[in-house]
Amino acid sequence: NGIPVRPIESTIHSSTRNISQFLDKIIRPIFDEKCASTTIIDGTSLIKELLKYIKKGLLKPTTLFCTFDIRNLYTMLPQDEALDILVEFLQFYGYTKVKGINLETIRELAAIVLKENVFVYGKKIYKQVLGGAMGSSFTLTLANIFMWKWQKELVRRQDMTGEFYGRYIDDIFMTWNKSEKSLKDLLDDANKWHPNIKLEYSIGKSLPFLDVSFTNNNGILTISVYHKPAAESYVVPFRSDHPRHVFVNVIQTSLSRAVRYSSTFENFNNERRYIQLTLLYNG
Structure with a gap:
């Protein structure tokens, strides 16, 4: 009927559930440790990071805030590319094995979790060929690792100017001290970096993120519950x-x-x- 839907598969009692939980248990701690500087845990952690930003003297009356989210991240992950990035991520941080398991085996296990998702609807059997099951615990970790690769250029540019970049799964918060046009140009360019990753952004001096509202009141940060x-x-x-x-x-x-x-x-x-x-x- 022309109504867009998002496939959300429950993997409870599925054949891939135990593998997914195992991979999540051994790989998520690695991601959490290595990517802590760009990861937002909750509203409180973001407030703490912005207070550090203020102490550096970077919040000016003209400073802009930017938030954007990735459309349908879980279900738009390209499967083979995500598996390649998983191996690249582990190799980048010096891993040849994780808990005694070599990277080739980890990739094969991750492929089972990502690709062997089938469900029945309307008396037909369907197989998921793009993205991962949202009900699978390892899908979140894999999506985070995929975003680790995608966001590298944004993080590099923000680091060069001392600006803040933080991500909560598929939601991103940034600060900006150049023109609004240059920020829009950067984000419009980022929208072309990958055919499956599309972002929708908001720019202003007062924006909500998660359950917090942030306002740049002439160089003074004002926060409230959103x-x-x-x-x-x-x-x-x-x-x-x-x-x-x-x-x-x-x-x-x-x-x-x-x-x-x-x-x-x-x-x-x-x-x-x-x-x-x-x-x-x-x-």
Whole structure:
């Protein structure tokens, strides 16, 4: 009917699940260690990195923020190329074996996880020939390693000028101290680096990223909690049959986030009122 869909395969109880979990267990720690400087873990880690950026004197009244996301990263991974980049990544960091397993065997195991995904729909059997199963644990690590290769040029350019570059899976946050046109030219060029990697970007002095809103207020960084417009104000209803500590945790977590993500007392009070109204709305 002309409605675009995204294939999301559940790999629970599948024949590739154990291999996927094993590869993820031995390779993800390597990625996490080697790529920590360009990896955003959560909103708090990004705030800490931007505070370092400010201490270097790089945040100016004209500094721009840029966020962009990669469209359908998991399902657009070219399979053979992703496997080649996996081996390249391990070799780049000096690995010939991982946990006693040589790289050729690791590639073969990864190929099974990536390529042997079949499902039944409408009495027909389908095989995934592009990307990986979103329900497979190793798909995330493989996507991260693929992006390690793709983003190299962006990271190099940002490092040369002292600007910040950080990535949370398929979402990227950057700072920029040149003209907006030069940034758009760079991103438009990056859109041509790989036929499967397409990005959609936003540029400005005030942008949200994950659950944080960042504003460059004339050279002063202002932060607050960000709520997506489509997000519903729902939490566990107070009258539901849950252990009492669940409700306490909801309040503590919300208030803790408000404290961490509020650069002014006014922003904290705004978020506190939002939390209060949400709790009242949910009984």
